[in-house]
Amino acid sequence: MNAMAPITSAPAAAMSEAVFALTLALLLLAPLAFAGIALINTGLGRSRSAAQAMLGNLALGAVAVIVFALVGASFAGTLGTSEAAFHVAGKTWGVLGRGPFLMHGLGSATPQAQLALLFEFMAVAMAAIIPWGSGADRWRLAAGIASAAVLAGIVFPLAANWIWGGGWLAQLGANFGLGAGFLDAGGAATVHALGGLSALALVWIAGPRRGKFPREGLSTAMPGHNAVYVLFGCLLALVGWLTWNAAGAVIWLHAPLAALPGTAINTLLSAAAALAATFAVTRFRFGKPDASLCANGWLAGLVTSTACAALATPAEAIFAGAVAGFFTPLLVEVLELAISIDDPSGAIAVHGASGLWGLLAAGFFAPQAGQLTAQLVGIAALLGLILPLVYLLFALLNRVVAFRVDPDGERIGMDLHELGGGAYPEFVIHRDESYR
């Protein structure tokens, strides 16, 4: 049995006060997912950049929510009643919200709209910090903040409007009979795929860390500096994800309260299956399980669950998580060794690839006819439109605010270079062998 009944694209009935209170409480715990990602981003970087990494998580999230409040929320169209749209072949293609700026009228909005807006605030902060871990040890704080502003002001609102704000992807069901339209209850597309693809664009533009890919031999191993941060971040992220997926099911799929335990169980199962798969793969590949790759696997399972936890049966959730956990360490390895992509946090594989896989899996698991096609159309929009758009915006931004720190700053570490002090002042700084 699915976690919830078949989804309709019809407007939901008015929300009761009990459902409103529960969903609000769930959303107030969702920042634990943000905290988990922040710890993982920091732990997978080097010790000499730890303070800059953690401050960057906070600063990027802060700037993202401010920019989203100023302009992004208007374009997302959550509070608005009008939509900029094309009319092609007798169909309406909503592309951009035209809501009030600065969230004017928030107090008089419906409870559903207010919760949806709160969810989007959490989502935009999360989407903004996902690429930060990929740029660890070389991405300047100012450039990270500028990129967060671009994501929160332009890219995220576009995606949120198309998927959650009644835009053309949400209307695929009504316009073309494709299931219930593109489904993304937890932000697998708007948060994770967007964040992962942004990480790919960033890594392309900023390039690898110095010494990562020497002229001869394999790439240099640059392990994260604190596995405990990373693994504790995984535990924090689980709590955040449980609340995030449950709240998303209520807000975006209009799920009844009876469906929420199933959604939470599927979230847990997906993460557990992914961890088990990654554990087995790394044990087989390297002779011993790899802690940071297992953390990546766990997170990949959680990311996969954001798309399909509310739609899948427990067995399907285990399958989806296991697939994510099996392929994530392999993809991390391919990205680094075969195509020379230096992604310290693994965000491209964990958030990008697993987010896209989760969206595809949701198409297989959803009961409606045509849902798979709707999910594929959404994936095509993310890959074919959002990724080139992010790349273009980041490349232009790089000309204004240089993404990459100068070589001296990279050598002494981002903490000393950008903040004037390290995260661990009592540590003895030793010579880095990768600079030979």
Place this chain on the structure above:
Amino acid sequence: MKYAGLLVMPAGFFLTLAALLLFPDPTRRLAFVVCSLVVEAMGLAVAVRGHMPARGANRP
């Protein structure tokens, strides 16, 4: 080459839109959407190939 790949990807996306408009039959529509994703994947592969840094390089 990297820009060529990034231009092929939107081309694949517009094929997806064409599939929605041109094929009312669900099976043909699904097949065409899958083909458009293959085009996007080819564009992504070209972009990835174009962005691969030379060994020993630290900047793109």
